[in-house]
Amino acid sequence: MAWKSFKQFTPEEKAKSDELVRRGHVRHLLTPKQRELLDLVTSTKRAKLAYYASRRSGKTWGSLLIAYGLCIRYPRLTLKFILDSQVQARDVIWPIARDLQDVIPPDCLPVIKKADMEIHFSNGSIIKLGSSNKEHCDKLRGTKCDIVLVDECSFHDAGNWEHVIYSLLMPQMLHSDFGQFIFTTTPSTS
């Protein structure tokens, strides 16, 4: 399917889209630029990936939709979605999750646990929202993580990165088949 905003889908296109999404395929819902991120994520395993795109080009929206697609496709996946602050996590992610309710077929919609900052899928996959700042990063601790998605990495507290990546996250990813870190950001000139 060539790209067309989901808002312009005909009922037939929406039905076709739902069929793909139920299998975890979200490519048709992504803009051509967002597809570059999906290609990066799906073509490489156990890596640190960087994706640059201009402001308002759909980095966060596309990343969350790609995260949904991966969670639907792979049962019991744990994906950590990291923003620079808890406020960002709440103010940026919940509105996108609201948009995605119109994109994801109702039978695949995850349960949004706002108080826990988590998104739960019926197959056991989970997206955990977190932030890298000193005050809140300890909440990123855990026993298992498959994929880490860092939104707008150039705006995070650079002084805390080593601790977040090497002490908190990497040990959780050692036994994962995925083990990916995906960093998205806006180039400084945009």
Ligand SMILES: Nc1ncnc2c1ncn2[C@@H]1O[C@H](COP(=O)(O)OP(=O)(O)O)[C@@H](O)[C@H]1O
């Ligand atoms: N694939 C898409 N389909 C429809 N709307 C989209 C898509 N990607 C992004 N958008 C719209 O573009 C807006 C900006 O996206 P966002 O992810 O916030 O940009 P960025 O993170 O790059 O600044 C979103 O609020 C959303 O409404």
Ligand SMILES: [Mg+2]
């Ligand atoms: Mg963004």
